[in-house]
Amino acid sequence: MERITIDPITRLEGHGKIEIFLDQEGNVANTYFQVPQLRGFERFCVDRQVEEVPLLTNRICGVCPEAHHMAGAKAVDAVYHVNPPPAAKKLRELLYSAFYVTDHTTHFYALAGPDFVMGPDAPVAERNILGIIHKVGLEIGGKVLQCRKYGHAVIEMIGGRKVHPCTSIPGGLTKGITEEQRKEIEQMGRWAIEFAQFSLKLFNDIVLGNKAYVDLILGDIYTHKTHYIGLVDENNKINFYDGKVSVVDPDGKRLGKYGPEDYTDWIAEHVEPWTYLKFPYLKKVGWKGFVDGKDSGVYCATPLSRLNAADGMTTTLAQEEYDKFYKTLGGKPVHQRLATHWARLIELLYAAERWVELATDPEVTSPNFHTIPTEKPTEGVGIVEAPRGTLTHHYWTDERGVTTKVNLIVGTTNNYAPISMSINKAASSLIKKGTVVTEGLLNMVEMAFRAYDPCLSCATHSLPGQMPLQITIHDADGNPLEVLKQYC
């Protein structure tokens, strides 16, 4: 049997390895998306002083440390049964909104963008962010960098550092912001809104304007009918920092909403021996393997999922795009994975608007940003919506506030099963008997999961290492055939 391996999966944060097995006809028999490292945060976050765990879990992922810091912060609040003052909550969400803008921008322009802007089979050397800058012009490249710069400026003002923020502690924050800083943040936020609108326009022109791309998006190759989850506020509108997790089935019917304390009633994780990463699924529906549909517990937690799981956006501009999105793609829920890129840009706009909302809230400059915990520490769960999916942190401590147990269900991990399925489907439909496996073709396989923006350093929070994706073709006995191994 023939085997194709892509090594390593690139332009995603972390490591990945994809095994593609072909049958005698040369069609895809099966694919395996392996995560080949285990870093052990669930183990080494134990025996630590609990207030440090949000700093440790930061290091799960350097791309979205803010998400882990926030989930951790909410978890330690819960551990100490302390409710941070409003200023602290708002500052945290403000930081988080700025982070969302930065992160979604990075993904669209640096990671996914190249596929669209340069074209999926453009030369390797050009299919990257520098390529985009060359193609769409320095001043756009400049805008992208500007956006990241602003985002990180806000993160540093509130979080203390650009990467791996350090100011969230049980009961709130270690610092507030001054009126001058608030003004600055507000201005940058207004710029961010324009930039988000600009990005949507760019997507509109380059992608929606290009029939080939639209067909690609709407085509069956990148479509999966799974359950969806996402964090929503009391009005079932999208919120990234706080609220309950809404769960909808493939028809868009809401199965219910759960708060942090109940996550174990809803989510379970399945183990396979051929990968270090676990497969989360909906407990109530059950694990039925890598299949989609109503009866399979497989769910998805991405920008697309969040749009599907919510009833809309709380901000006007984003709400308009939200409506346009479903109008264009024929109603809720949308199952086409590549539409995730569009959904991501809509979230980008929402985050920018939320940024300004919070930056103009007088309370954020309040000096009252920390409540000293008084209760005995016990156990707590914190949930936020990370860009790559719902993020759950669960800590247990002894009476000294030293962790005795830690459980983490991380953004990308939620999507491990659907990603595997997408890869399988894309590969099966792209690699047929007789097709010459080109690098571009393989890249289109990679596009299948790139849509999820999988962050494998996140996913592999429980794994260390790196994941080769190589294409090898094997005969029935699994012996590699040199000729295709030479390729790529």
Next chain:
Amino acid sequence: MSEKIGVYVCHCGTNIAGIVNVEEVSQWAGSRLKDRGVVIARDYKFMCSSLGQELIEKDIKELGLTRVVVAACSPHLHERTFRTACERAGLNPYLCELVSIREQVSWVHTDKIAATAKAEAVLSGGVERVIHNEPLEPLKVPIHPDSLVVGGGIAGIQAALELADGGNHVYLVEREPSIGGHMAQFDKTFPTLDCSACILTPRMVQVGNHPNITLLTWSEVTKVDGYVGNFEVAIKKKARYVNTELCTGCGICVEKCPKKVVDDVFEAGMAKRKVIYIPFPQAVPNFPVLDAPNCTFFQKGTCKACEKFCPTNAIDFNQKDEDITVKVGNIVLATGYDLFNPRRIPQYGYGRLENIFTSLEFERLCNASGPTGGNIVLKDGITPPKTVGIVHCVGSRDQNYNGYCSAICCMQSIKFAHLVHERTGADIYNFYIDIRTPGKSYEEFYQRVLDEGTHFVRGKVAEVTEVARSPEEEGKLIIQVEDTLIGKQRRIPVDMVILSAGLEPRYDAKETGKLFGIACSADGWYIERHPKLDPIATMTEGVFIAGCVQGPKDIPATVAQGAAAAARIQGKIQQGEITLEPIRASINEDQCSGCRICNDLCPFSAILYHEDRAVSEINAALCQGCGTCVAACPAGAISGTGFSNEQILAQIEGLLLLNIDQKESKKVLA
């Protein structure tokens, strides 16, 4: 490996060679440590002999050795010997290491193979260490010719006079109004029975008049800065309320002062004194002091009798404490002792029962200038005692109080027995654990008192009570004791009990020690540099101790120490400068972050912090080289010469034979 190392293994006759296979060790070093830089390895019968030393000097000259390791006895014995040898051959002495394979190998181990293996490991450690040794130059600092003596007892007086007679200026600080100390309170001194005051006062007067002595009584040292040769000492002169320029010491103010208070100091609470007073007739200086807290004027704002009658208007109610600073090169601490307080032993009844006296109280009682004019009488002031009990070792040689022997109590008690016998003819019982008479003609004096018929009962007194069990005990103090010589309990009724209380460090000895940067032992006496070979110097260069501050001792020993301290200082002053061991810590300012962790770690205040540059700095002359700051610096910015991290870490590798085949290091022990 750029160093050329010479290794020399000493037989020390059979002291080492008897257990350690010395030849094997030197051959081992020559071969196994070759690639560590060992170019020559020899063994010799007695390395410390002149021939042995010449061997080393020859190799340094001919083979151009850059490092030397001698495996022989303890560095404390011969380190200097071999370093000097190296120096003669032109090698910096600090590039020579002495490792001990005698005290720490041959003398303490029996298995020859294991001992030889250990000797190799120890040698290997020395070789690795010496590679990182640096050539060092001793520090030289100038000596200020003036000295400070703290404490005006006989020890301080002796030291001050010796220095002053030697032509050097001395500041003598005494916190009481007069010098003299305990000795001035005594009546007679054992064993010669000459009058304490008679032999002491001339010395006191000498001090008072000596052109080279600045006498600062009623004064206390408040701060000591600087280091050997260059101390800066802050002294507080407490207000006397008497202008000593004008005062003639006529004593009219004392006479006219209407108020009396108990004198707890000089009269040990046995008598009263005026509020403005001269502690005792022969006091030096002979000026009165006004005891402000008890003075009616200071309490009520009226009186001023003293002022009215003073013929020279010397009384000055507005006088304030005065702070002065003096520069000195050396310091003698002679602050003496406190008497053990017998109240701490309730069963002895002191303070509870009448007619029980401490040794000091008794000294006053039988002192001609004392409250009773020298008549030994009971508290009623008239009745002489018929029987007297003298209890030894009160608070001494007693695990509940002080474990040590106070050294003087036996002789003092025997002296008391003699005085009581002489003046009252009373029956006398001495209760002792052991009689200790280690001094010139002490034993003879003991025999004399035995002959006088004093009863000596060997046994620790259990209790002194007034609860009578028989008519003859009525109205008496009964001493309950086990007579260990006849092995039975005895109850001895007496009229008077004298408690020979032990000597204790001054209540504030620890604080004083901190002030001068010297340490107290667990008992609280100051620690000498060496208990035998250097009992008057301390770990702090330039600070000496004399008399009872170092431990209980009698007057002759105290005087000897005072003189010895003076002699040591005189020597230093003559040299004009002093050489310090170059084992010192220093801070690399580029690396110092000014975190200030080290600032409070140095008991010698050698580390100062520069606010402006936000870095700390070490004063090499103050540093004693303990290395605590080196080990504590979080930035690794402090290094210590002589015991650098590189040297110690390398020695660890050497001792564990990391520098050679690993299996070796395990096998040899198995």
Next chain:
Amino acid sequence: MNNDDTFEPVIIGFTCNWCSYRAADTAGTARVKYAPNIRLIRLMCSGRLDPTFVLKALANGADGVLITGCHPGDCHYVEQNYKALRRFHLLKRVLTQMGIEPGRLKLVWASAAEGAILAAEFDKFINEVRALGPLNLPLQKQKTFSTPALEEVAA
């Protein structure tokens, strides 16, 4: 490595120049015997003891480390042995977390006069460590640097 019946521990002992090192000399002078498993390092004061030395010794093959110093109150540098005491207690906690038996690190006070007592402590500690068995930590490798040819780089 050794199996436990033939196992002979290697022990590094840190001594103070003024008390315990002299005590070791005193033991020698008095010909007091003790097992040869302990190898001493002389420091000027137990206050010089840097936890690095202990970690280094353990990482380099020592099975146990003995720290000695002047009795509390007797420090020749006034109070530096208390610093050693504080570091010792923290270090012990860290070693425990590193899975190293607390019994492999010991602090003993000894005055210059207490030769026999110190010798007895040596034997006691050696037996305690022998009972714990070998530590068997891998020996530290030294870091090595490759030298980039600068002209190559500039070229």
Next chain:
Amino acid sequence: MSKNEKPKFAMYWADSCGGCDIAVLNIHEKILDVDANFEVVFWPVAMDAKYKDVEAMPDKSILLTLFNGAIHSTEHEHVAHLLRKKSKILVAFGSCACEGCMPALINLSSKKDFFDTVFTTISTVNPENIRPQTSVKVPEGVITLPEMYSVVRTLDQVVPVDYYMPGCPPESHQIAAVIDLVIQVLQGKAELPPPGTVIGAGNSTVCDECPRKRDIKKIKKFDRIQFIEPDPEICLLEQGIFCSGLATRSGCEAKCPSAGSPCIGCYGPAEGVLDYGARLMSAVASVIDSTDPVEINQILDGIPDPAGQIYRFNMAGSLLQACKDAWNRK
């Protein structure tokens, strides 16, 4: 071989979080200088290029490789050797590569303990108690996983390293400075520092850059940041907070303490320090304000996790590297 003659640049992650890569992107417009002066030949986070491309390159053909991440698996070790072979200058980039960083805290437990914990968490449904295997037979054939080592190692414990650039992640202004330096060297305007040098950092400690006021230290009680309202002007350690700044290399501009949060030590040991944790524990213990063993231990109870505190970033780089159990199961 490359089409143009620009010197080649590579960046790789092993056991890391990607923060180092983001930090490099955060040099913002400076990234364009990199593009202008280098041909980026390998950088998984930002561009497409596979191992095979690297393996095909001649030895020493990459001028500069920034290697981030610690070594925790056969895969990491393999790539470390590969990139060492292909690179003229190999930089241990970021805390993970320099000293192990937080992932190396796993060295405090045995591999079994670690796997058992991860695959039996409260949300895991694992009836057959499955553990991932390095080689698994699936219907279509056999697929493999890299083996996890029981002890995380630093880069220089696996291959020789030319320079060290500490930080979790290195601060962008420091990265920019280093890139400028290399470009200047390329233009012959500057010289490379001696091999083994720590670059992109100061050689004092964080206190040197910390704006807080410092006095002498006497610690009677260790406190926890969540239980106090610290004085924003005064040294956190003096307020009982276990701040690692005093032992941690400078270069970060004391960001955390300035933000009211204690330094956690990501810049590693200061110049010439053999064991970071030893420095920190020695310094802090030395200023504990007690001479009584009982009280000292009561005060130490205020630090319930000393090893985690002093080796948070430095476990793999420390003298002991890992707990006894981690060493003893191969």
